[in-house]
Amino acid sequence: MQQLFKIFIQVLFINLVFGDKLVDLHLIFRHGERVPERTYPTDPLKDIWTDPPGELTKMGQMHAFTQGLKIKQRYIEDLNYLNKNYWSRDIMVRSTFLNRTLASALIFMTAFYLDSEGTTPDDPRWPKGWNPIPVQTVPFEDEYLLLSFDICKRFKRLAREREFHPKVQQLMLEEKPFLEELAKNASLSVDDYSTYDGFWGFKDAVLIQTLMGLKRASWITKEIWDRFLSTRQKVYYFVKGEAGFGEPENVEMTAIGSGLFLKTLIDDMERKMAGQSSLKLHFYSAHDSTISYVLRALGPKTDVVGYGAPGFASTVAFELWQDDHANHYVKLLYWKNNQTDVESIQQT
Numbered sequence: 001m002q003q004l005f006k007i008f009i010q011v012l013f014i015n016l017v018f019g020d021k022l023v024d025l026h027l028i029f030r031h032g033e034r035v036p037e038r039t040y041p042t043d044p045l046k047d048i049w050t051d052p053p054g055e056l057t058k059m060g061q062m063h064a065f066t067q068g069l070k071i072k073q074r075y076i077e078d079l080n081y082l083n084k085n086y087w088s089r090d091i092m093v094r095s096t097f098l099n100r101t102l103a104s105a106l107i108f109m110t111a112f113y114l115d116s117e118g119t120t121p122d123d124p125r126w127p128k129g130w131n132p133i134p135v136q137t138v139p140f141e142d143e144y145l146l147l148s149f150d151i152c153k154r155f156k157r158l159a160r161e162r163e164f165h166p167k168v169q170q171l172m173l174e175e176k177p178f179l180e181e182l183a184k185n186a187s188l189s190v191d192d193y194s195t196y197d198g199f200w201g202f203k204d205a206v207l208i209q210t211l212m213g214l215k216r217a218s219w220i221t222k223e224i225w226d227r228f229l230s231t232r233q234k235v236y237y238f239v240k241g242e243a244g245f246g247e248p249e250n251v252e253m254t255a256i257g258s259g260l261f262l263k264t265l266i267d268d269m270e271r272k273m274a275g276q277s278s279l280k281l282h283f284y285s286a287h288d289s290t291i292s293y294v295l296r297a298l299g300p301k302t303d304v305v306g307y308g309a310p311g312f313a314s315t316v317a318f319e320l321w322q323d324d325h326a327n328h329y330v331k332l333l334y335w336k337n338n339q340t341d342v343e344s345i346q347q348t
Helices: 002-008 058-078 099-112 144-151 153-163 166-186 197-211 222-239 251-273 288-298 301-305
Strands: 021-030 091-095 281-286 315-322 328-335
Touching: 021 058, 021 099, 021 251, 021 288, 058 099, 058 315, 058 328, 091 099, 099 281, 144 251, 144 281, 144 288, 153 222, 153 251, 166 197, 166 222, 197 222, 251 281, 251 288, 251 315, 251 328, 281 288, 288 301, 288 315
Parallel strands: 021 281, 091 281
Antiparallel strands: 021 315, 315 328
16 A cells, blocks of 8 residues: 555655646544543543533534634635635535534534635524535444444454464553552453453543643552553554554555545546546545554654554645646645644655
């Protein structure tokens, strides 16, 4: 997959070349901040949430909104690539089936077309700046485009094999006393210490609390949290196919996690180059893992994101450009979150 896309991306420019024009755009966007999907019995903050598990927080809504404004600045105001007025034939918006990604897509697009004129009813009761932009989705069991790593049986078998790699199990054995004490303090009922499965709610709750700057339970010191998270992440990303424990990246898992999306992207760009498509923007509202697998397939995931997950509202842009001689090339850009400037990702 890497070699295929390196051939497809013939040139990556950091600066615009005079006379070149943007002709196609694909964006993958991670939803905004969310409520923990699970928690743990002794969590002192488990009752503070005003939204259901997994839903966008109010800050998460603002993440999507401000990122929409920022990307509007580039593609509508600076490059004049898209018209400020919404036109349904210009864009396709696709989301996974979860509320947080669907809501993030709607909010992002509200910001993106905030200045659209003459595209909504002329009625004082109509919300100012809101255009009802359709968002496409499919059921979870059919979401091979954006969540193939969650539903592919072959992927799950490969992950299970990695989970029980001898070096992983040796690490889990070494960590067992620490995890037993952690489970005791968190009042977790953990039957199997050979995996981190029993600690999912603990990880999810404390990670989001930490990202939000909330005060954790007093017994979760920095040392305890850092040890738990670093070891858990080392195991988790290895199980999901990244290099580690003396083993290389599992390229089959990377291909499963990103292959259909990249094939769809390439097919769409080829249709655009052949004059067979009028779409100007393909927008995908998805998840940290979606972005991770795509970046891993292209090579720069670790350099760009590090050994972890892309942040809330992180966005990858695939820009298809055409030069004066009708040659095409792709620029790959990345926004780490809604507060950072865009980065050009240079392939080596």
